[in-house]
Amino acid sequence: MQGDLDLGKYQMTVLSAWGAALVLIVALVALTLIRGAKVRRALEAAEARKGKDQ
């Protein structure tokens, strides 16, 4: 294994491919976590209301 970060004449190609892919991966994770938290909070609130009514 050797460290080699000289991207040479393809620097823009490599960086744009990696940049686009990482942005999409991070966005997917963020949306998954945000929706998960939102649904979880709404469910807890609905269950609390149901508990009060009974």
Added chain:
Amino acid sequence: MSIWKYANPKQFMQTSAWALRWLVPLTAVLMVLGLVWGFFFTPPELRQGSTVKIIFLHVPSAMIGINAWLMMLVASLIWFIRRHHVSALAARAAAPIGATMTLIALITGAIWGEPMWGTWWAWDPRLTSFLILFLFYLGYMALWAAIEEPDTAADLTSVLCLVGSVFALLSRYAVNFWNQGLHQGPSLTVAQKQHVADAYWYPLMICIAGFIAFFVTLVLLRTRTEIRARRLQALLARERMG
């Protein structure tokens, strides 16, 4: 002990919570190790130069793009045959992940293709079937969103999944079926161990393992959310009825 016990939402929530405790750190370690190794510690290739580093994102994302659809197919068949709601929800949960992976494969492939083939895009069998697969993902997600009645949505999306499977398989085998187009043959096959040099092979294997773990982790997280959302819908409907 039957595997069908996991079709019980309560059992699924318990088991997935336990599994996620291991999967989340495992995914993080594999992704960081594979991507850092691939980006920082691999040499430029003789003909492709530093563009070879795109392989660490392109190949794993393409594999997940195809196999996510096949996982959705299995889950849809289970829904058809046994009517287990968790399987239909798992298929729904996997679709945005598969779509994102397919999009990453298309984008990174186009960016990689420009300096190597002299064009961003060609109507090559593999590229075209991959684009159609991506459109199927969009259609599948739109169909789920468009139908309110959950069982009807699960039925119709399962039919769409069966049809789309043709393109998932074509995406994988197009280069074998048609001996034409720009895209090379498979970089990884079971029959022949290795088509790439060791310097790229090991980080690539770690990246693939990382992407698989990433997919499983996100499917579990999203399926848990879908189960909660279904329960929430039921509670809200009961509230409305008074």
